[in-house]
Amino acid sequence: MPEPVLGILTLYLNEAKQLEEKGVYQRMITQGKRIGLDVFVFTPMDVHSSKELIHALVYDPQTGKWSRKWRPFPQMIYDRCRIQRSARFQQLLRFRSKYNHMTFLNRPLRNKWTIHQTFSQKSRFRQHLPETLLYHSSADLLRILKSSPVIYIKPASGTGGRGILRIEKLKDSRGMFDIQGRRQDRRIITPRKVSLSRLNSIVRQWCIGGRFLVQQGIPLRLPGGRFHDYRMLIQKNGQGKWEMTGMAGRIGAARSVTSNLHGGGHAVRAETLLRDWLGSADKADKAMKASEKLGLEAAAFLEDSFGALCELALDLAIDHEGRIYVLEVNPKPAREVFARSGDSETYRKALLRPLEYALWVYKNKNTAPPVSSKTEE
Incomplete structure (x- = not known):
């Protein structure tokens, strides 16, 4: 009996057809073989419609080499495509539309503002959201x-930050x-002090050509x-149920306003960072459990x-009192934070x-929850 086939859908980073997560896909293909799942990688550019x-891009764990092979469409698609400002992304949108009837393990989420508004509909999640507005003018900033x-x-x-x-209002x-x-x-912007009128001008210029959010800052600066x-x-998981796989702490680079690893940050175990931040192992454990409960409910709701x-x-x-805030939701997450x-x-x-x-989807002939008519922006 032939193995079920999973296609990992991704996008090339450039015209040289480089892939951002090739090493990750290599590991996934190797693990897929061990559990009886045939996995290959492809982009919309590789489809002969x-x-x-x-x-397809095919990896052979025995030889450690990649090659190209013509393959029929897979039974399932795992969409790893992140937003790009490119013709490749437009090609992706057309692919998703044309092959919408296929079994996708995951569908696109909307932008951060729509996700924020969606969470805001439920009191369960409202308490965990920083105050956030869609920027239209200086009034939103003020x-x-x-x-x-x-x-x-x-x-x-x-x-990626x-x-x-x-922006911080300076005391005294x-x-x-x-x-x-x-x-x-x-690139990091050198910190500088500006007046309110200059600040308004800088933010207006910053937000030209796109949609931006103005969001309450949560105190997250470590002693250093x-x-x-x-x-x-x-x-x-393999039973089709939501489960927390793990949680890690991220500490940003010096002079960085974000903690993203791509921006020079580094990763630590969450329980270690939380214990130092909250002052005790008990408080750290309580925050971890509350975060897990929130994450599972948020995933099901989205x-x-x-x-x-x-x-x-x-x-x-997570602030010093242990209050938890959802800063962002990423439907195409990297997992290198755990390795690091x-x-x-x-x-x-x-x-x-x-x-x-x-494998669970294939064996249960389950096309997962219904397809939404909403599209990614």
Whole structure:
């Protein structure tokens, strides 16, 4: 009996057809063979639409080499495509539309603003959301600055800590603000002090050409001056149930306003960082359990709202009192944070779970929850 086939759908990073997560896919293909799942990688560019064939990237664990082979369409698709400003992304949208009838393990989520609005519908989640507005004018900036001495400006769509400004109202200085951040290419902006009128001008310029959020800042600065947060990975398991795979702490690079690993941050075990941050192992354990409960409920709610999902990463802020805030939700999460924190078992599990879930979907002839009509922006 032939093995079930899973196609990992991704996008090339450039015209040279480089893949961002090739090493991850290599490990997943190897693990897939061990559990009886045939896995290959492809992009929309590799589809021969008239023949319904795919010029797939295939990895052979025995030789350690990649090759190209023409393959029929897989029974299931695991969508790893992140938003790009490119013709490749437009090609992806057409692919998703044309092959919408196929079994996708995961469907796209919407942008950060729509996810925030969706969470805001339920009191269960409202208490865990930083105050957030969609930026239209200086009035939005001033509204959140009145209630929060620190705010962030972030793109409504985007990942990796790009295009983020951190603004802090300085104490004992009349109407002056400290401003720092990261540009779209992740370069750190040197901190500087500006007046309110200058701040309004900078933010207006920053937000030209896109949609941006103004968000309340949560106090996350460690004693050494670096910022931190927590990455929690929620995945479907081999029984089709949501489960927390793991949680890790992220500490940002020096002078960085974000904790993203791509921006030079480093990872540590969540329980270690939480114990130091909250002051005791008991408080850390309580925060971990509350975070897990929140993450499982959030995943189920977002799946009900947007359609089939197989995994989500929640970026969490936890303040000194142990209050938990959802900063972002990432439906295409990297899992290197666990490898970098030294938690090799959680990293292995994070790679294996989508494969085990794919087998469950195949064996149950289950197309997962219904397809949403909403599209990614």
